[in-house]
Amino acid sequence: MTARATFRVVYRRLYAANGRQHWWPGDSRFEIMVGAVLTQNTAWTNVERAIANLKRAGALTPEAIVKAPHRRLAAWLKPSGYFNVKAKRLKEMCRWLIGRGGVRGLARLSIHDLRAALIAVHGIGPETADDIVLYAFERPVFVIDAYTRRIFARLGLIRGDEGYETLRHLFERALGADAPLFNEYHALIVRHGKDTCRKRPLCGDCCLAGICPTAKE
């Protein structure tokens, strides 16, 4: 089976087992950007609480976040963990966003320029940038996260220690530039990683079992 076919079989299995995921949870492009920073190494349920605090305080705007004192912003972010770090990162992102003309200004950039500009912001690494590019701006970049590495390494399709860009290019070459597919695929990987793979890695009733002969049980 070709790489392209194998990656598509994995997608179909995940979709059949879990259905559509309706990602990213968020009411606006800006909320998605905030969520992408807050979810760094953090469970989404904790992020939801922090975003709810921002909404309750009327602070879910770039201007309000820039204006808020660090201690107050950190207090709103507390449920999401790393609140001091994330307060700084959100302020950095918001200052930069305002300087670029807000989300409308970003929407005018090419996918390459948008991605490069995001990664240049302190506190936004490749995965967070790609979450934003794909889910807030609906551009075709494949998001590589810890679940992607774990699941595809178990399937024997990657080693798991490849560089971020190496894996991103691998997925993008195999699947073709398709933002709706990338959206659903990454969401399904996270769903599978959270709900199934961690508890029962590739056991007999895993929906991905039997795809690759080199898969590690």
Place this chain on the structure above:
DNA sequence: TACCAGGAGAAAA
């Protein structure tokens, strides 16, 4: 109690 979660950057080796 220990481990993990939709990472990133700084410091150390």
Place this chain on the structure above:
DNA sequence: TTTTCTCATGGT
């Protein structure tokens, strides 16, 4: 250049 450490709350 590569590896290790730090940041921190909440659920299992």
